[in-house]
Amino acid sequence: MPFCRSEILGMAFLFFVAASSIASPAQSVGSTVEAQVVVNHVHGKPSHLNNEDVVVWLTPIGSEVMPLQAHVRRYQMVQKDKQFHPHVLAVAVGAPVEFPNNDPWFHNVFSMYKGEKFDLGLYEAGATRTVHFVRPGVSFIFCNIHPEMSAYILVLETPYFAVSNTRGQIRIANVPAGRYRIEVWFERAESAEMAKLSREVTVSDPTTSLGKIEVQESPLAIPPHTDKHGHSYQADRTPY
Numbered sequence: 737m738p739f740c741r742s743e744i745l746g747m748a749f750l751f752f753v754a755a756s757s758i759a760s761p762a763q764s765v766g767s768t769v770e771a772q773v774v775v776n777h778v779h780g781k782p783s784h785l786n787n788e789d790v791v792v793w794l795t796p797i798g799s800e801v802m803p804l805q806a807h808v809r810r811y812q813m814v815q816k817d818k819q820f821h822p823h824v825l826a827v828a829v830g831a832p833v834e835f836p837n838n839d840p841w842f843h844n845v846f847s848m849y850k851g852e853k854f855d856l857g858l859y860e861a862g863a864t865r866t867v868h869f870v871r872p873g874v875s876f877i878f879c880n881i882h883p884e885m886s887a888y889i890l891v892l893e894t895p896y897f898a899v900s901n902t903r904g905q906i907r908i909a910n911v912p913a914g915r916y917r918i919e920v921w922f923e924r925a926e927s928a929e930m931a932k933l934s935r936e937v938t939v940s941d942p943t944t945s946l947g948k949i950e951v952q953e954s955p956l957a958i959p960p961h962t963d964k965h966g967h968s969y970q971a972d973r974t975p976y
Contacts, residue, residue: 766912767939769794769896771946773904775922778953787904789824789923790951791890793897794908794916797936812836813877813887815843820877820887824923826897827889829872836864844880846964851875851891855964874921878961883969886961888923906949913940926954 773790811831814821816838827833835845837859845865846855851873856865858881869875869891879885890897896916898908920933929952937946963969 766910767942767944769906769908769911769939769944769946771906771949773900773906773949773951775904775951775953778955779924779957786902788900788902789822790900790904790906790949791824791826791897791921792900792906792908792946792949793826793892793894793919794911794937794939795894795896795919797915797917810834813889814838815845815879815885818879818882818885820885822899823887824899825887825889826899827869827891828895828897829891829893830868830870831891832866832868833889834864834866837861842881843885844964845877846880847875847877847889848964849876849961851889855880876961878964880964883960883963890921906946911939911944914938918946920949920951922951922953924953924958925951926956929954 771792773787773792775787775790777785809831811825811827811833812835813825813833814836818839825833835856837843838861840861842858842860844856844858847853848855852867852869852871852875854867856867859865869889872891872893875889875891877887877889896908896911898906900906915936915938918933918935918937920930922930933949933951937944960968
């Protein structure tokens with residue numbers, strides 16, 4: 737049945753409104769928050785001379801944190817070449833983290849010191865085990881067989897965070913406009929030094945720059961860790 741001119745114009749208007757409502761979520765995406773991390777190194781080890789593995793996060797001020805269920809995703813910390821990859825991982829509270837064993841021998845991932853406490857036991861090459869991180873804080877991750885294996889998982893009560901890359905770049909996407917407290921964590925920095933970096937920021941523009949974040953490395957060495965029984969490692973027990 738042919739439509740009259742007024743009906744055609746009416747349908748065009750409804751189509752425009754519908755298209756606008758579909759496009760609006762993309763238009764309402766929040767700010768991208770950027771920063772440049774610079775680590776002032778004191779130890780001089782080649783593996784410690786870049787600006788990676790610094791965690792920066794934003795906690796909303798004056799309003800509730802957005803429901804984390806909408807932001808939770810699965811993460812991985814892979815065991816490969818007797819190392820954890822990545823060395824530092826940040827996740828939101830409640831996130832599941834998979835621990836795939838991509839080495840040709842057994843591993844025993846555990847965390848008994850701070851944060852989420854667990855022991856995954858021995859498991860073979862090609863296997864994966866999962867932990868849900870429901871306790872906020874820093875979890876120290878080790879292998880009960882290989883003393884050289886260590887990593888950190890930061891469990892945060894905010895979905896707005898990032899870990900710096902080797903160039904020290906930080907990029908946190910989709911941050912709604914508002915006031916936030918910025919906080920910083922680095923494995924080789926003193927708590928007092930990191931507390932000095934905390935400050936209030938306002939996010940309003942499509943891109944918000946936090947400028948340079950300068951992190952001072954501690955002159956103190958990280959002490960050796962024990963195995964899951966509290967004993968010193970005797971030796972690398974491969975070929976498990």
